[in-house]
Amino acid sequence: MTISDKINALEEEIRKTQYNKATEHHIGLLKAKIAKLRAQLIAGGGKKGGGGGFEVRRGGDARAVLIGYPSTGKSTLLGKVTKAKSKSAAYAFTTLTVIPGLIEYKGAKIQLLDLPGIIRGAAKGSGRGREVLAVARSADVIVLFVDVFNPDCDGLKRELYEVGIRLDRKAPDVVIAKSESGGLKINRTVPTPHLDDRMIGDILSVYGIHNANVTIREEIGQDELIDVVVGNRIYCNSIVVVNKIDLVNKKYLDELRIKIGDFIGMSAESGIGIDEFKEQLYNQLGFVRVYTKSRFEGVDFDEPLIIKNGSTVEDVCNAIHRDLRRNFKYALITGPSAKFKGQRVGLTHKVADGDVVQIFAR
Numbered sequence: 001m002t003i004s005d006k007i008n009a010l011e012e013e014i015r016k017t018q019y020n021k022a023t024e025h026h027i028g029l030l031k032a033k034i035a036k037l038r039a040q041l042i043a044g045g046g047k048k049g050g051g052g053g054f055e056v057r058r059g060g061d062a063r064a065v066l067i068g069y070p071s072t073g074k075s076t077l078l079g080k081v082t083k084a085k086s087k088s089a090a091y092a093f094t095t096l097t098v099i100p101g102l103i104e105y106k107g108a109k110i111q112l113l114d115l116p117g118i119i120r121g122a123a124k125g126s127g128r129g130r131e132v133l134a135v136a137r138s139a140d141v142i143v144l145f146v147d148v149f150n151p152d153c154d155g156l157k158r159e160l161y162e163v164g165i166r167l168d169r170k171a172p173d174v175v176i177a178k179s180e181s182g183g184l185k186i187n188r189t190v191p192t193p194h195l196d197d198r199m200i201g202d203i204l205s206v207y208g209i210h211n212a213n214v215t216i217r218e219e220i221g222q223d224e225l226i227d228v229v230v231g232n233r234i235y236c237n238s239i240v241v242v243n244k245i246d247l248v249n250k251k252y253l254d255e256l257r258i259k260i261g262d263f264i265g266m267s268a269e270s271g272i273g274i275d276e277f278k279e280q281l282y283n284q285l286g287f288v289r290v291y292t293k294s295r296f297e298g299v300d301f302d303e304p305l306i307i308k309n310g311s312t313v314e315d316v317c318n319a320i321h322r323d324l325r326r327n328f329k330y331a332l333i334t335g336p337s338a339k340f341k342g343q344r345v346g347l348t349h350k351v352a353d354g355d356v357v358q359i360f361a362r
Contacts, residue, residue: 003037010034028199028222032206035226041130042164042232056098056135060109061306062285065136067156068145070117073243075099076268077145078114081278098135105278107304108287118159133163141284142167142238148248153240153260164230167238172224173217178209186214194221204229237284241266241277290316290351293358314347316357327361
């Protein structure tokens with residue numbers, strides 16, 4: 001029996017089990033076993049033959065991937081916002097490999113990957129779906145790209161969920177520190193009404209953890225605890241794009257927005273929604289533009305240093321050159337994060353968008 005067969009059998013058992021207080025514990029254990037098997041698939045276990053996935057060298061300041069069904073217009077969008085040429089046509093499965101392109105916006109360079117369209121069961125390997133979804137695990141933001149006549153975002157989210165990608169959420173605030181002995185010690189700073197000590201112990205035992213200090217700092221359930229134990233989860237922001245909106249009326253779009261939530265309405269073919277897409281993509285990535293200043297050349301406002309929100313002067317040093325951090329003396333900051341022009345700061349000072357930074361070395 002293959003790993004996929006084992007997963008299917010466990011999923012079937014869950015479907016046949018009526019969920020109630022009496023069966024909650026049993027279902028939790030089944031979920032833990034399924035997650036363990038899926039982790040093996042993600043790691044490459046259970047493959048028939050060598051397989052070989054899609055590998056794309058990382059480029060730019062961040063990476064976004066287009067995930068959608070076949071023939072939704074992803075390739076057309078890639079051609080509109082980058083210089084890449086991804087073959088497109090009015091039939092399914094045109095893109096058979098990953099096509100990278102580079103979006104340049106507000107000084108940032110964002111690598112955009114056009115992935116082959118996925119079909120139902122992609123996470124289990126249908127249509128090379130597991131290989132496609134594996135690329136999505138490397139993304140800084142995921143673009144759920146559907147067309148207006150098949151806006152099934154939930155289907156895409158399910159496939160991503162099954163390969164360990166958690167959209168628009170943070171990792172649970174839970175720490176599991178394994179120990180050599182002493183059994184399980186469970187500490188909570190908040191109540192967890194849907195997760196008692198017995199359930200925690202049984203889930204951990206599925207993964208061979210019998211001695212550990214478990215600290216839970218937020219309300220979680222079985223699924224969140226399993227995510228922490230498995231440890232291979234990716235937490236990523238997402239953007240929903242609905243393409244081909246020029247083919248329907250406003251009433252249809254208003255009803256669709258009520259049904260699936262907020263989205264960017266687009267017609268990649270005619271260019272509608274392209275500017276909004278770039279702006280949302282940039283905002284989701286949480287970029288901060290920092291301008292460096294030298295004693296000899298002044299400030300170059302045409303080439304900002306692109307770093308992530310929450311970065312410090314130390315991160316700025318590392319982004320410029322690794323030796324700069326080692327020889328750092330102090331920095332002068334002018335801009336939104338400074339209390340006054342030319343404030344002298346250390347490595348832990350958090351920079352803000354628009355700051356001018358001058359670094360002095362020993």
